[in-house]
Amino acid sequence: MAELKLSNVEKAYGEVKVLRDINLDIKSGELIVFVGPSGCGKSTLLRMVAGLERITGGDFTIDGVRMNDVPPSERGIAMVFQSYALYPHMTVRENMSFALKLAKKPQSEINAAVERAARILQLTPYLERLPKALSGGQRQRVAIGRAIVRDPKVYLFDEPLSNLDAALRVATRIEVAQLKEAMPNSTMIYVTHDQVEAMTLATRIVVLAGGGVAQVGTPLELYERPENEFVAQFIGSPSMNLLPGEIVETGAQTRIKLDNGGEALASIPTKASDKGLKVNLGVRPEDLVPTEGLGLFSGEVEFTEALGEVTLLYFKKVGESAGMVAKFPGIHRDLRHKAVTLTADPSKIHLFSNGRSLLYR
Amino acid sequence: MHPAFQAILTIVIGVGGCIGYFYFSNLFLDKVLFPARGENAGRNINRANMIRPWLFLLPAMIALGLYLTYPVFATLKLSLFDKSGENFVGLGNYAQMMTEAKFWEAMRSNALWLVVVPALSTAFGLLAAQLTDRIWWGNIAKSLIFMPMAISFVGASVIWKLIYDTRPTGQAQIGLLNHIWMQFDGGWGSVLLLRVLPAVLLAGFAALMGWLAWLLIRALMADRAGGFWLRIGRLAGAAISALIGLVAVIWAFGAATANLPYGAPQQWLTIPFWNNFFLMAVLIWIQTGFAMVILSAALRGVPEDTIEAAILDGANAFQIFFKIKVPQIMGTIVVVWTTITIVVLKVFDIVRAMTNGQWGTQVLANYMYDKLFTASDWGVGSASAMVIMLLVTPILVWNVYNARKEMR
Structure with missing residues (x-):
């Protein structure tokens, strides 16, 4: 049960600012996921919240108390590391009780906390083992258990699943989700570069890019109403197609004439003054449908990937533009080397001017 | 040529x-x-x-x-033949050796060396490794501490002989230790530095040992379920700690009340019992660099995130060092400790060059040398060599076992 607030938080190494103007309000009971490309500073931000990295500017508060200079152990946080960071010379029980022992809690209380956590995580049979005698998934659970026994206000996860193999990752992801459900009042911050983890776990996602926050929102908000081209292309796989064009008709709906000769209608209201505005039209591969008439794109399918439930169609590049990708339900291997014209429902069209969505003007 | x-x-x-x-x-x-x-x-x-x-x-x-x-x-x-190596005498050489006071003196000093030198070298090496880790001139400090390793034992002995050198009263003291000693005149500064400080240090050490003994006793009382050998071990540990603590108390009392010969230059290497420690200082000076280099590498190998996890768990700098770092490099510490122990058991050059085993500083290797080459007694000399080998072998086996475990 804790509310976190970051106001104008920044991180500088000497002259180089790696993070700036980070403003976040995290409410009690939320599971916030930080996503972003490698080197965007998401782990650094998490480590600043943990107190492992110094905050060089701005304020960070938990429940209204300024935490910038509070030592990590007094912030009421617990962290699960990517590499688990278990103490190799201690048994599972000692690993989990280390923090409580340092806090000089009575032995009976320590035992109760450890056994409770072990029961939740199904670690009871392994309590007297050393970490090296455990599998990757079990080690990860010990790391989570070490966080649980401290009963922290805030849980921090730093890419906790990235060292696990694919099948185990899915299973552990579900365990984390169930853990969150079992502790509805605890606040969690979760760093990942895996979109699926972000979309499935988060109550809200924070997309970080270039040292700043690109967008904060629920997974569906980010998917359906991306604020800018970066978020639009970062969320969703394969990423959103962008096609340059120009607004030709304004009003409750907007008509766009594309540079490739195609045309599209978007259910985004525009002002009369927007006429002639250069825009990038964004459309997700899964929203594209074939058409007989004039669509927003037509070209030759260069390559197909049949994934079973869907087929990805990669179109031949035209000039400088990035390659188009479409995702059709079912299997369509026969479309290779065929010419296809694509269109999309007006409600599925996104418009960006100078990289920013027209929805958020 | x-x-x-x-x-x-x-x-x-x-x-x-x-x-x-x-x-x-x-x-x-x-x-x-x-x-x-x-x-x-x-x-x-x-x-x-x-x-x-x-x-x-x-x-x-x-x-x-x-x-x-x-x-x-x-x-x-x-070792089973007589002086000239011609007539079989069975274990006669060993029996003769057992009756010689000089042999037992050598065994005693070797035992003393065995306890003090590896412990202090490893402790200082660990301390130096940790302290030089995060400072910008750490590498310079490390080079300086490591440098004695490049000096031969005899060379180091010559350097330290100069430090312990004595000149008659009235002449300028060229030995560093006597020069410092002559600064003490029996005033309050001397009392503070040479009586109060050592007495306090020793009393503190005694208190530490007493506390350790009490902890072990308490663990023995509380944990009745513990195995038989664990209980025996705890009891023995408590007894040894209490004994060391008692000795420390006696020494603290001695340090506080000692009648020190101020103003008179001391012949350090002839002071019985203590001269052993003056010799050990040379080997510690040499081996600390070795311990530091190995332990420094081991400390750097401790995963950074286990340290960060400990910080988040609320450990302070001492707890991180003793509960997280040291246990993780325990294997390396054992290897360093046993390696130095083997060096210590074979120590010869330092004693030979500085006192030649006089004034109660005889060690086994020098005893062997005396018997073999001074007294030309091949039988007893070989017997003492066998004793050294018997003492070294178990430590050597353990050392190799641990080193191989570390490499895996």
Whole structure:
């Protein structure tokens, strides 16, 4: 049960600012996921919240108390590391009780906390083992258990699943989700570069890019109403197609004439003054449908990937533009080397001017 | 011929001989014995590769066999024969040795060396490794601490002999220790530094030992379920700690009440009992650098995130060092400790060069040397060599076992 607030938080190494103007309000009971490309500073931000990295500017508060200079152990946080960071010379029980022992809690209380956590995580049979005698998934659970026994206000996860193999990752992801459900009042911050983890776990996602926050929102908000081209292309796989064009008709709906000769209608209201505005039209591969008439794109399918439930169609590049990708339900291997014209429902069209969505003007 | 020229010639012949041996023996194997051509080319290559390791091992095996394995058995045989090595006397040499006071003196000093030198060298090395880790001039400090390793034991002994040097009263003291000693005049500064400080340190150490003993006793009382050997171990640990604590209390009392001969230059190396420690200082000075380098590398190998996890768990700097870092490098500490222990058991040069075993500083290796080359008693000399080997072997086995475990 804790509310976190970051106001104008920044991180500088000497002259180089790696993070700036980070403003976040995290409410009690939320599971916030930080996503972003490698080197965007998401782990650094998490480590600043943990107190492992110094905050060089701005304020960070938990429940209204300024935490910038509070030592990590007094912030009421617990962290699960990517590499688990278990103490190799201690048994599972000692690993989990280390923090409580340092806090000089009575032995009976320590035992109760450890056994409770072990029961939740199904670690009871392994309590007297050393970490090296455990599998990757079990080690990860010990790391989570070490966080649980401290009963922290805030849980921090730093890419906790990235060292696990694919099948185990899915299973552990579900365990984390169930853990969150079992502790509805605890606040969690979760760093990942895996979109699926972000979309499935988060109550809200924070997309970080270039040292700043690109967008904060629920997974569906980010998917359906991306604020800018970066978020639009970062969320969703394969990423959103962008096609340059120009607004030709304004009003409750907007008509766009594309540079490739195609045309599209978007259910985004525009002002009369927007006429002639250069825009990038964004459309997700899964929203594209074939058409007989004039669509927003037509070209030759260069390559197909049949994934079973869907087929990805990669179109031949035209000039400088990035390659188009479409995702059709079912299997369509026969479309290779065929010419296809694509269109999309007006409600599925996104418009960006100078990289920013027209929805958020 | 000039000795330097001789040395260069030896190096050229030795290194050239090695290169020549490896080159020509491999050539012979590949071209003459199993040539890689003809109808058996494939089989010949395989055979040549099975023999090749032995070509490389052969010189080392011959040298070790000739200079290590054979002497062990020859020494064992000699230790069972008399002075001249002609008449069989059974265990007579060993029996004679047991009756000699000088032998027991050597055993006692060796035991003292064995406890003090590895412990202090490892402790100082660990301290230096940790303290030099995060400072910008750490590498300079490390180089300086490591430098004594490059000095031979005899060279180090000469340096320290100068430090302990004594001149008659009235003359300028060229020994560093006597120079410092002469600064003390019995005033309040002397009392503070030479009585109060050591007494407080010793009393503190005694308190620490007492606390340790109490902890062990408490654990013994609380944990009734503990195994038999665990309980015995705890009891023994408590008894030893209490005993060491008691000695420390007596020493603290002695330090506080000692009547110190202020103003008179001291012949440090002739002060009974304490001169052992003055000799040990030399070896500690040398071995600290070794311990530091190995332990420094081990400390850097401790995963950073376990330290960060400990910070988040609320550990302070001391707890991180003693509960997270040290346990993780315990294997390396044991290897360093046992390696120094083996050096200590063989210590000879320092004692030989500084006191030659006089004034109660005899050690086993120097005792052996005296018997062998001064008294020309091959029997007792060999017997004492066997004793040293018997003492070293278990530590050596443990050392190799731990080192191999570390490498895995």
